[in-house]
Amino acid sequence: EKGGFATFMDKEIHDQPKAVADTLLGRTDDAGRLRLDEVHVDEAVLRQVDKIIVVACGTAAYAGQVARYAIEHWCRIPVEVELAHEFRYRDPIVDARTLVVAVSQSGETMDTLMAVRHAKEQGATVLAIVNTHGSTIPREADAVLYTHAGPEIAVASTKAFLAQITAAYLLGLYLAQLRGTKFTDEITDVLDDLRGIPEKIQRVIDGAGRVREIAGWMADTSSVLFLGRHVGYPVAMEGALKLKELAYIHAEGFAAGELKHGPIALIEPGQPVFIIVPSPRGRDSLHSKVISNIQEIRARGARTLVIAEEGDDDVLPFADEVFRVPQTPVLLAPLVSVVPLQIFACELATARGLDVDQPRNLAKSVTVE
Numbered sequence: 001e002k003g004g005f006a007t008f009m010d011k012e013i014h015d016q017p018k019a020v021a022d023t024l025l026g027r028t029d030d031a032g033r034l035r036l037d038e039v040h041v042d043e044a045v046l047r048q049v050d051k052i053i054v055v056a057c058g059t060a061a062y063a064g065q066v067a068r069y070a071i072e073h074w075c076r077i078p079v080e081v082e083l084a085h086e087f088r089y090r091d092p093i094v095d096a097r098t099l100v101v102a103v104s105q106s107g108e109t110m111d112t113l114m115a116v117r118h119a120k121e122q123g124a125t126v127l128a129i130v131n132t133h134g135s136t137i138p139r140e141a142d143a144v145l146y147t148h149a150g151p152e153i154a155v156a157s158t159k160a161f162l163a164q165i166t167a168a169y170l171l172g173l174y175l176a177q178l179r180g181t182k183f184t185d186e187i188t189d190v191l192d193d194l195r196g197i198p199e200k201i202q203r204v205i206d207g208a209g210r211v212r213e214i215a216g217w218m219a220d221t222s223s224v225l226f227l228g229r230h231v232g233y234p235v236a237m238e239g240a241l242k243l244k245e246l247a248y249i250h251a252e253g254f255a256a257g258e259l260k261h262g263p264i265a266l267i268e269p270g271q272p273v274f275i276i277v278p279s280p281r282g283r284d285s286l287h288s289k290v291i292s293n294i295q296e297i298r299a300r301g302a303r304t305l306v307i308a309e310e311g312d313d314d315v316l317p318f319a320d321e322v323f324r325v326p327q328t329p330v331l332l333a334p335l336v337s338v339v340p341l342q343i344f345a346c347e348l349a350t351a352r353g354l355d356v357d358q359p360r361n362l363a364k365s366v367t368v369e
């Protein structure tokens with residue numbers, strides 16, 4: 001059942017191209033327009049939505065954080081992402097024009113379920129993005145958009161994360177289409193780009209020899225930091241979470257821009273730091289800002305492990321290691337750039353002799369608050 005892989009996690013990492021492709025499948029009509037037939041919410045209600053709040057925990061919340069950049073850009077609707085267990089305790093401002101999106105692999109996470117109930121009580125429309133059919137959260141939500149990642153057995157989430165981002169992007173594009181935003185003309189292009197993602201993920205997996213090798217040498221590392229910006233920021237957080245969960249190593253993700261506001265004090269000679277470099281084709285000079293960050297930490301002795309697009313040679317002078325990902329439109333980049341981080345955590349845990357499928361103290365679905 002592990003399909004020839006040593007662990008479920010390794011198998012599920014390799015399932016990712018299919019998880020994304022299957023989540024995209026059958027969601028457009030012959031004319032190429034998005035059709036989310038399962039979303040039985042009155043279109044008039046969706047046209048009136050004036051705020052979206054994503055509620056989720058852990059990796060699913062990072063998928064929400066990634067999606068926020070895309071949905072705000074495409075729909076011009078404000079999006080908040082809230083940890084489900086914090087949501088109802090802050091007396092959130094929710095009404096009939098709020099769309100609450102609950103993201104969950106298992107569909108059973110109690111914290112997320114309680115947030116769904118609270119949102120419904122306040123009159124919000126609740127849409128669930130869930131992987132497990134017949135689970136509780138989609139039953140209680142007003143609508144569900146299933147991710148088609150297939151069963152995820154390893155406790156740490158990998159393919160469900162990519163499928164969650166994909167589904168949330170479909171939702172964002174669907175809302176843009178429905179509301180006729182300025183962005184409408186570009187929807188088909190984004191859908192085409194999304195359909196190209198599975199092949200790119202496959203290339204990252206096939207080319208991951210070096211990241212596996214490096215992880216194998218790092219079994220004695222006591223701390224790893226992760227830096228990213230824009231959509232790379234939640235990717236950094238996810239990379240750190242994977243490493244904590246699987247390898248029991250102290251890990252932290254930061255927004256790269258925050259470095260000089262504190263975290264740079266952590267940098268000492270030999271400190272490994274992953275940096276997720278935005279595309280040089282992106283907007284707003286983010287690329288050069290992150291390159292400067294790499295330079296700053298390298299000058300203080302950090303060991304820089306850089307994830308950068310193919311052809312981005314600006315990173316070379318400051319990178320101890322470069323892990324390449326294919327050129328990808330900015331908003332879709334997390335779907336490829338997180339993959340080396342998953343593989344790194346999996347390999348490092350294996351090098352430490354740990355059980356990557358069943359990390360200590362964790363359960364696959366957390367059905368208590």
Ligand code: F6R
Nearest residue numbers: 058059060104105106109156157
């Ligand atoms: C991370 C992980 C957890 C879950 C979180 C939410 O690898 O597995 O952080 O993502 O517990 O679980 P679901 O998505 O089932 O609600």
